[in-house]
Amino acid sequence: ISSTRSLAAQQVQGKPGLKESQSFNSVFLKTHKTGSSTVQNILFRAAERRNLTVAFPLYSYQFAYPQRFSRAFVDDLPAGAAHFNLLCSHMRLDVGEAQALMPAHSIFLTILRHPVQTFESVFHYYRNMVPAFQALSNHSEPLLAFLEASAEFYDATDSSNGLARNPMAFDLGLNASQEEGPSGQWMKELERLNRTFQLVMIAEHFDESLLLARELLGLEMEELVYVRLNVRHKEKAAMSKGLAQKIQAWNWFDVQLYRFFHTVFWHKVERYGYMRMKQELDAFRALLRETATGCLAGDPVGPEALTDDLRPWQPGSVTILGYSLKQNLTYAQYSSCFRMVLPEIPIRLIRVARSTGLTGLLLF
Numbered sequence: 001i002s003s004t005r006s007l008a009a010q011q012v013q014g015k016p017g018l019k020e021s022q023s024f025n026s027v028f029l030k031t032h033k034t035g036s037s038t039v040q041n042i043l044f045r046a047a048e049r050r051n052l053t054v055a056f057p058l059y060s061y062q063f064a065y066p067q068r069f070s071r072a073f074v075d076d077l078p079a080g081a082a083h084f085n086l087l088c089s090h091m092r093l094d095v096g097e098a099q100a101l102m103p104a105h106s107i108f109l110t111i112l113r114h115p116v117q118t119f120e121s122v123f124h125y126y127r128n129m130v131p132a133f134q135a136l137s138n139h140s141e142p143l144l145a146f147l148e149a150s151a152e153f154y155d156a157t158d159s160s161n162g163l164a165r166n167p168m169a170f171d172l173g174l175n176a177s178q179e180e181g182p183s184g185q186w187m188k189e190l191e192r193l194n195r196t197f198q199l200v201m202i203a204e205h206f207d208e209s210l211l212l213a214r215e216l217l218g219l220e221m222e223e224l225v226y227v228r229l230n231v232r233h234k235e236k237a238a239m240s241k242g243l244a245q246k247i248q249a250w251n252w253f254d255v256q257l258y259r260f261f262h263t264v265f266w267h268k269v270e271r272y273g274y275m276r277m278k279q280e281l282d283a284f285r286a287l288l289r290e291t292a293t294g295c296l297a298g299d300p301v302g303p304e305a306l307t308d309d310l311r312p313w314q315p316g317s318v319t320i321l322g323y324s325l326k327q328n329l330t331y332a333q334y335s336s337c338f339r340m341v342l343p344e345i346p347i348r349l350i351r352v353a354r355s356t357g358l359t360g361l362l363l364f
């Protein structure tokens with residue numbers, strides 16, 4: 001921890017720094033199990049580079065989830081800062097509260113992933129935590145068992161079950177526990193969200209999404225480099241069609257949400273220009289390969305092979321992989337590679353940073 005602290009301090013003192021005009025104000029609604037930690041990590045690094053002020057949760061790493069977001073859940077504005085620039089930790093969205101906290105015209109972003117993959121990931125990650133899933137933790141086919149008898153396990157009135165049905169819609173503040181009603185009802189909600197969010201990224205088109213975000217936030221391509229964070233070790237082969245259908249039927253609102261914003265996304269790509277997108281993708285993917293070769297010791301590995309700083313939090317029900325860095329990196333290389341592989345929840349670092357007054361020097 002102390003080496004991290006001094007690294008951050010040295011970087012702040014020694015880095016070239018970007019002009020004030022290159023700052024941005026943004027709300028990134030961090031949906032669960034959609035690749036959102038990878039996006040958040042990119043935003044944290046961009047914010048640090050520009051010396052921007054991040055709105056951190058008062059306690060823990062999320063904003064009193066699953067309660068609806070409130071300004072009361074945010075830690076104080078640091079002395080000397082005029083306003084927050086970035087809000088990007090897990091929350092259940094309340095648009096009005098987020099707008100009231102952030103400067104006018106802040107850019108709203110979020111990310112959606114295919115509902116089948118999202119729910120599968122949510123289910124296994126939160127199997128021991130979400131009440132609706134807990135009774136199934138020792139079952140041999142827990143996901144199938146849940147979907148076949150959901151009424152037995154799912155209590156819609158318990159907000160701790162928010163992730164147990166339509167988790168993306170829940171995070172976006174929609175009423176996600178209900179049965180599917182007439183399309184007129186939920187279409188209004190989706191259109192309202194479409195007016196709030198300048199960009200809804202799609203995890204299956206992650207690189208294209210980042211290029212669109214780059215334009216909105218005024219980032220440089222070099223700032224988009226990433227490695228996939230929070231990857232789950234998967235033992236089983238592809239899931240059956242039947243199970244995928246059951247997941248979609250249960251998560252009907254997430255299916256509509258994803259379909260709607262998938263279409264919106266491709267309209268945005270069209271407006272951006274297919275040729276331009278293709279050329280930039282080629283350059284970006286070359287940069288990603290170069291970065292991985294330059295930083296990483298190898299493929300993602302289990303927690304036992306990682307140092308404390310770089311070990312992602314383990315939920316117990318599944319193994320979450322992380323990255324070891326190459327040996328013999330220069331100081332500058334280490335500094336940027338370290339930030340790119342740092343997991344979402346190094347709560348220790350937040351606490352140390354706060355207790356030593358170094359919040360402005362540390363990302364987390």
Ligand SMILES: Nc1ncnc2c1ncn2[C@@H]1O[C@H](COP(=O)(O)OS(=O)(=O)O)[C@@H](OP(=O)(O)O)[C@H]1O
Nearest residue numbers: 032033034035036037038121206228229230231232
């Ligand atoms: N770049 C990119 N593109 C597509 N998918 C990605 C990416 N980065 C991470 N992932 C996958 O997203 C899952 C983790 O999501 P989150 O980081 O949102 O999880 S969390 O809610 O913050 O715990 C986790 O999914 P599963 O492995 O299926 O569990 C990651 O593998």
